[in-house]
Amino acid sequence: NAAAAGAIGVIVANNIDGKLSGVTLGTPGVVPTGGVSKADGDKLFAAAGQSVTLDLRYHEEQKVSRNVIATTKTGRRDNLVFAGAHLDSVANGAGINDNGSGSAGLLETALQLGSSPKLNNAVRFGWWGAEELGLIGSTKYVQSLTFEQQLDIALYLNFDMIGSPNAAYFVYDGDNSDAVGEPAGPYGSAQIEKAFVDYLTVEKKVQVEGTDFSGRSDYGEFIKHGIPAGGLFTGAEGIKTPEQVAKWGGTAGVAYDPNYHGKGDNLGNIDRVALDRNADALAWVTASYAISTES
Ligand code: PHE
Ligand code: ZN
Ligand code: ZN
Ligand code: ZN
Numbered sequence: 359n360a361a362a363a364g365a366i367g368v369i370v371a372n373n374i375d376g377k378l379s380g381v382t383l384g385t386p387g388v389v390p391t392g393g394v395s396k397a398d399g400d401k402l403f404a405a406a407g408q409s410v411t412l413d414l415r416y417h418e419e420q421k422v423s424r425n426v427i428a429t430t431k432t433g434r435r436d437n438l439v440f441a442g443a444h445l446d447s448v449a450n451g452a453g454i455n456d457n458g459s460g461s462a463g464l465l466e467t468a469l470q471l472g473s474s475p476k477l478n479n480a481v482r483f484g485w486w487g488a489e490e491l492g493l494i495g496s497t498k499y500v501q502s503l504t505f506e507q508q509l510d511i512a513l514y515l516n517f518d519m520i521g522s523p524n525a526a527y528f529v530y531d532g533d534n535s536d537a538v539g540e541p542a543g544p545y546g547s548a549q550i551e552k553a554f555v556d557y558l559t560v561e562k563k564v565q566v567e568g569t570d571f572s573g574r575s576d577y578g579e580f581i582k583h584g585i586p587a588g589g590l591f592t593g594a595e596g597i598k599t600p601e602q603v604a605k606w607g608g609t610a611g612v613a614y615d616p617n618y619h620g621k622g623d624n625l626g627n628i629d630r631v632a633l634d635r636n637a638d639a640l641a642w643v644t645a646s647y648a649i650s651t652e653s
Contacts (some may be wrong), residue, residue, distance in 0.1 A: 433480030442491030536568025546586025
C-alpha cells in the first residue's frame with residue numbers, strides 16, 4: 359500500500375519493454391500490470407506522492423542471470439558463425455514460444471553440429487540471459503569482447519519466437535526492402551536474409567515476409583558493432599491480416615501470438631509445423647555458413 363511504499367521509496371522491477379503504458383505521470387493511480395522500469399516507477403511515485411496504489415506483484419530484486427556459450431570443437435575461430443536465442447522468459451508464463459522455441463531449435467542444431475567431424479568455420483552458440491529485461495545478456499557479451507574478438511565473428515543469427523500459434527513466417531529485413539524508414543543492416547545482412555528466404559521458399563514452400571530489424575531482440579548489439587545479422591520470427595502481438603491468412607492459414611484479426619508475454623505461452627499453444635520448418639531453416643542456414651561464409 360501507499361504507506362509501505364512511501365517507506366521504501368521505490369517501486370517496481372519487471373521492466374517489460376522499458377515502457378510505461380496506461381498511466382499518465384503525475385496522476386495517482388494503479389501501476390500498470392505490464393510493469394514499469396525503475397526510473398519510470400520512481401518518477402511515477404514522486405509525481406503521485408503518497409496516493410499511488412502499488413501493484414505489489416512488482417518489486418525490485420537483484421538476481422544473477424547468465425549466458426550459456428558453447429563452440430563447436432572444429433572450424434576456424436577467426437571466422438565464427440554465431441547463432442543465439444534468449445533463454446529467459448517473462449515472469450508471467452512458461453515462455454515456451456518466447457523463447458523456448460528458439461532455444462530448443464538452437465540446442466538441437468548444437469547437438470547435431472557439435473559431433474560433426476570437420477567444420478570449416480566454427481559455430482558458437484549463445485543462449486542469452488535477461489533478454490526480457492532489455493537485451494542485457496547479449497549486450498554485455500558483445501561489449502565484453504575486444505575489437506579483435508568482434509572482428510572474428512563473421513555473422514550472427516537470432517531466433518526469438520519461432521513457433522507462434524497463429525504463425526507468420528518472418529525473416530529479419532536485413533536489406534530494408536520491406537520495412538520502411540529503417541536502415542539496412544550491416545553489409546552482409548542482406549545475404550543472410552536471402553539465405554533464410556531461399557530455404558523457406560524452396561524447401562518448405564512457404565512465402566515469407568520481411569520484418570523489423572531495428573533491434574528488438576538480441577541481434578541488436580551485434581548490428582550496432584557492424585556485425586551482419588539475420589534471423590527468424592513467427593510474430594508476437596502484431597495482428598494477422600486476411601492476406602497473410604491466404605498464404606499461411608490461421609486466423610485474421612488475431613495476434614500472431616495471442617499469449618505473447620502471457621500465462622498462455624505454454625506447450626499447448628505452439629504451432630509445431632511452424633516450429634519444425636523454422637528449426638530446419640535454423641539448422642540449414644547455420645550449417646551452410648559453417649561450410650562457407652563466402653556466398
Ligand atoms: N524480443 C521480443 C521478446 O522477447 C520479441 C519480439 C521481437 C517482438 C521482435 C517483436 C519484434 O519479447
Ligand atoms: Zn519476450
Ligand atoms: Zn523473446
Ligand atoms: Zn528484405
